[in-house]
Amino acid sequence: MEHKTNVVHVTHEAIGKIGGIGAVLEGILTSKNYIEATGRTVMVCTLFSTDGPASGRLGQGGEVLYSSVDGLTSSNYANSFRHIEDHFNVDIVYGRRLYIDKRTGIKSTPEVILIDVRRSSHWPMNEFKSELFKEFGIMSHLYENLWEFEEWMRLAPPAVAALKAIGLTSNNEHTVVVAHEFMGMPTALAAKLDKENDFRTVFYAHEVATVRKIVEDHNGHDTMFYNAMAQAQKEGLSLGEVFGDQSHYFKHILVEASRHCDNILAVGDYVAKELRFLAPEFASADIELTYNGIPAYHITLEEKKRSRKKLQTYCNNLLGYKPDYVFTHVTRLVKSKGLWRDLRVLEHIEKELRPIHKTAIMYFLSTEVGHRRPKDILRMESEYHWPVAHREGLPDMSGGESTFYAAIQEFNAKSRNIKAVFINQFGFEQSLCGTRMPKDMEFMDIRKGSDVEFGQSIYEPFGIAQLEPLSFGGICVVTNVCGCAGFVKTVTGGEETRNVIVADYTDLDGIKYDDIDEFKSIDTDVRNRIEHLESKKVAMEIFARLPKNDDELVEMINQGYDLAEHMGWEAVVKNYVLKSFSNAVKNARDKARATTG
Numbered sequence: 001m002e003h004k005t006n007v008v009h010v011t012h013e014a015i016g017k018i019g020g021i022g023a024v025l026e027g028i029l030t031s032k033n034y035i036e037a038t039g040r041t042v043m044v045c046t047l048f049s050t051d052g053p054a055s056g057r058l059g060q061g062g063e064v065l066y067s068s069v070d071g072l073t074s075s076n077y078a079n080s081f082r083h084i085e086d087h088f089n090v091d092i093v094y095g096r097r098l099y100i101d102k103r104t105g106i107k108s109t110p111e112v113i114l115i116d117v118r119r120s121s122h123w124p125m126n127e128f129k130s131e132l133f134k135e136f137g138i139m140s141h142l143y144e145n146l147w148e149f150e151e152w153m154r155l156a157p158p159a160v161a162a163l164k165a166i167g168l169t170s171n172n173e174h175t176v177v178v179a180h181e182f183m184g185m186p187t188a189l190a191a192k193l194d195k196e197n198d199f200r201t202v203f204y205a206h207e208v209a210t211v212r213k214i215v216e217d218h219n220g221h222d223t224m225f226y227n228a229m230a231q232a233q234k235e236g237l238s239l240g241e242v243f244g245d246q247s248h249y250f251k252h253i254l255v256e257a258s259r260h261c262d263n264i265l266a267v268g269d270y271v272a273k274e275l276r277f278l279a280p281e282f283a284s285a286d287i288e289l290t291y292n293g294i295p296a297y298h299i300t301l302e303e304k305k306r307s308r309k310k311l312q313t314y315c316n317n318l319l320g321y322k323p324d325y326v327f328t329h330v331t332r333l334v335k336s337k338g339l340w341r342d343l344r345v346l347e348h349i350e351k352e353l354r355p356i357h358k359t360a361i362m363y364f365l366s367t368e369v370g371h372r373r374p375k376d377i378l379r380m381e382s383e384y385h386w387p388v389a390h391r392e393g394l395p396d397m398s399g400g401e402s403t404f405y406a407a408i409q410e411f412n413a414k415s416r417n418i419k420a421v422f423i424n425q426f427g428f429e430q431s432l433c434g435t436r437m438p439k440d441m442e443f444m445d446i447r448k449g450s451d452v453e454f455g456q457s458i459y460e461p462f463g464i465a466q467l468e469p470l471s472f473g474g475i476c477v478v479t480n481v482c483g484c485a486g487f488v489k490t491v492t493g494g495e496e497t498r499n500v501i502v503a504d505y506t507d508l509d510g511i512k513y514d515d516i517d518e519f520k521s522i523d524t525d526v527r528n529r530i531e532h533l534e535s536k537k538v539a540m541e542i543f544a545r546l547p548k549n550d551d552e553l554v555e556m557i558n559q560g561y562d563l564a565e566h567m568g569w570e571a572v573v574k575n576y577v578l579k580s581f582s583n584a585v586k587n588a589r590d591k592a593r594a595t596t597g
Helices: 020-029 032-037 078-088 122-136 147-165 181-193 209-217 221-234 239-243 250-260 269-278 280-284 301-319 339-356 374-384 399-414 443-448 483-492 516-520 524-545 550-565 569-596
Strands: 005-010 038-046 063-067 091-096 111-116 175-180 199-205 263-266 287-289 325-330 360-365 418-423 452-455 475-479 500-503
Touching (some): 005 147, 005 569, 020 032, 020 175, 020 569, 032 038, 032 569, 038 147, 078 091, 078 147, 091 147, 122 181, 147 181, 181 199, 181 250, 199 250, 199 569, 209 250, 209 269, 221 239, 221 269, 221 516, 221 524, 239 516, 250 269, 263 269, 263 569, 269 280, 269 287, 269 483, 287 569, 301 325, 301 360, 301 418, 301 443, 301 550, 325 339, 325 443, 339 360, 339 399, 339 452, 339 524, 399 418, 475 524, 483 500, 483 550, 500 524
Parallel strands (some): 005 038, 038 111, 199 263, 325 360, 325 452, 360 418, 452 475, 475 500
Antiparallel strands (some): 063 091, 091 111
């Protein structure tokens, strides 16, 4: 950037890391390049709860400087905050949050504004919604019965007022308001409506919510959607013309409004394509690829072996054998992750292991409902040998977990040389996972010790988690629709790397279709056929690439680290994020000149 621009991140993960956006923010805000190039950074979010003491409102290490919720009103901004609170009937919490990169020691303390909008006044909101309709065509009354829509609408006007109150626009500095997903869009639009101040707006597209819903809901999943999209774009058709009007879906309306922003950051190649497909107006929108970063750790062969040995010992404690290979999948238990595809690949690998008398273990570390209490884990372990065996109902299995466990049971019944264990618990250490886990096990061991990490998603805008074992010499299996696959290709210059296998479940294997409706008719039967063929290819690639000796493993560790280092957050911030913010400022300036000229 030519000068230091202030950056505002509007996100539901302003205080804690819930999912992928939290990991992105952590990577960006602890980047030396980001800290040196930007001015003030402010995190904006709704205040989800007023429970607990003031000291915990901004996370561990956070500092609360003002909180009308807790009677802390001695800040220099107190008078301005009180005026905003009275006008909108909200409460404000203001302070700083602490970010620390444990690998580099870099600290970041961005300002944080949290606003409790649960009792906000109606009239200023109605005025704001009226302006949204006049300027952007958003009919808020269709969705205001949905709190997930309404709370982020209510945040927008007081949030912009608070940004002005803390002096973010007082020195004629550029301020970029970054809307992370649909949640941030109302605030970004409110900033655009403020004609008196120098706000620039960016939509950070961590996904395209409309596309995710279509892919997940249709039985053909990615096999259907991406083939239909490719054909539609050849014919000049948009998503609505192919899949029908999506205006009933509130996330679609907010994401579609992102075309009004000064720039759009797409975390993957397919996200950019999906946005172009979303509506005809995106043809002229400023969309830039801004990949996510992944962590790069340096590890020795001995460290790799120590972690793998822990995982092998755990298998021996659970199942009575020490596996030759350790396979893993660490993920959320949601449909988009395509967990059934892992079992299909394992079926083919198992057949290859039989003749050579090799064995493997597959650890699925995933849960649908959250953290189980250690005492419940100990009881389940004692009563029926959790996690090898499970029972329906909490504290053990939720409905979705029961469905997945049934598939694991079927696989284990058929497989001799590979067994799958479903660990439905957050964390990976003995205190959380029972006494049969080695005492010195820690979460990083499942990353360091894994030979293969699966991540064969049907919808994955980027996929940081899939590549986390990369620098530890693990083979990472992703799908071609994962954004990280595009980043790997960019970094390697299109050359294949032994450390990453890209599965393509959109390859129709020569099946010919003549029109859009035929592509849309791709169903479970067609997808199953494609998955069977592709999973066999993936299995053969894994089997061929698994290191056969220490020399090959060392080579994979070195190659993986080199690749991960070129995909780290410092490189991403320098080559993508900062340039995109700078372009947002430039785009807004150019548009203003065009209007006045």
